[in-house]
Amino acid sequence: MERWASGEQYEPYVGRWSRLVATEFVAWLDQPPGLRWLDVGCGTGALTGTVVRDAEPASVLGIDRSEGFLEYARRTVPEATFEVRAAEDLTDGSFDVVVSGLVLNFVPDREALLRRLHGVGGVVAAYVWDYAEGMQLMTHFWEVAGEVDPAWRDLNEATRFPFCRPDALEEMFTGAGFADVASRGITVPTVFTSFEDYWTPFLGGQGAAPAYLSTVDDGTREEIRIALQERLPVEPDGSIRLTARAWAVRGISS
Template sequence: MGDVWAAGDAYEDYVGRWSRRVAVPFLRWLDVPAGKRWVDVGCGTGALTSAVLAWKDPAQVIGVDTSEGFLARARAQVSDTRASFRTGDARSLPLPDRRFDAVVSGLALNFVPEPHLAVAEFGRVAAKGGTVAAYVWDYGEGMAMMRYFWDAATALDPAAAELDEDRRFPLCRPEPLHQLWADTGLDEIAVEPIEVATVFADFDDYWRPFLGGQGPAPGYATSLDKEHRHALRDLLSTRLPTAPDGSIALTARAWAVRGVAGRPA
């Protein structure tokens, strides 16, 4: 079962809304001044691009993604003339060498089959002294909405463990991220956790996005027959920490990594 990333509205409902909360502290951490040229690789529905426009006053932002469905949503949501969107692969960016002051990627790098090629491309298009940075979810311990889902899924179906992002994406930890940036030849590398609240209005607000089919966990949920899907739903409803008003307060942690492209002599 492959990962599906195509429907912008379903993705937005699932994790796009939480990605937007991570984007702002991520950009503050980068400390890139106003008036710079940015690339958002794996831009999806435009969450990080929108944050760059709102918080960094850039001269230009180019969003690149393989999904036409996501790009359509991004173009519909982002009307700023400084932003544009292109279809492209992170491993072969349709962009010139040494042109951009900041090359960033939010929640996408672990889904690239050869992430080292993607980071090499980030470095290629970054100007000397430019910032190269990304963030990914901490699937092992920090992304509670997914951790609850996979723990319940594997309790009912041990084979589901093979689809768990924590097992599939060992990159999403501080040490592998630091090593990937170092192997690419980037300088001044730093890795930092970013944690945000993910509060669901009620159980339906938590469960419904898993029925949209966008990403590994929703893909698994929608592959189940009705009986097994209802069993998973019912188990989750007993395990999630639900407040008296029905709300479910969880947290999401991402790991952010940054580096500097080779500085001029």
């Protein structure tokens, strides 16, 4: 059901929070300047732009299957090169560092992709959201949606992507042949200025929850909105202060 077409709609939903994770992620990789980087499934360029800004790369190539996302990335990260490719359709050549943010859970054959990345990258690293326990903005939504519209409970990413935890990520990287595999959690604040700041991105249709919401009737959508507004921890000033946790993993091609 996921839709990935509009960078402008995706950014307020998840992109802005991924950018916060990307800053810590690139710092954790701690790579020297002057390297060739590849960003697999680069989307709107959240991670690509962070690499350009913080890693002093010699070059950065971002690939993604969505032309709409890449149009946004080209405008916001002009220093990088972008190509329309699926994650599995890697360009030929080798790279010093290969990274991938919020992509592994949408790849049909993760093991095959990681083996391919092992062949093209020296250092390979990725991060995914902790859907089960650490992605509060989505958890609140799916809890309410599951109560209002139980038939769609299985769309919840926490149910669909049980591998998004450090032990499973490390096991996948080790199984793909990587050495010195390590993981860590990255938690960032997701502060919404108001309920509308939280709710409006869910109406954009980009990602699982917004795509689901676009399929329900007006009455169901309004019931979900009201229940969420009652459930979320709203501060006296109207803001909503949540957190988002991602699990990051890295390995060395041996």
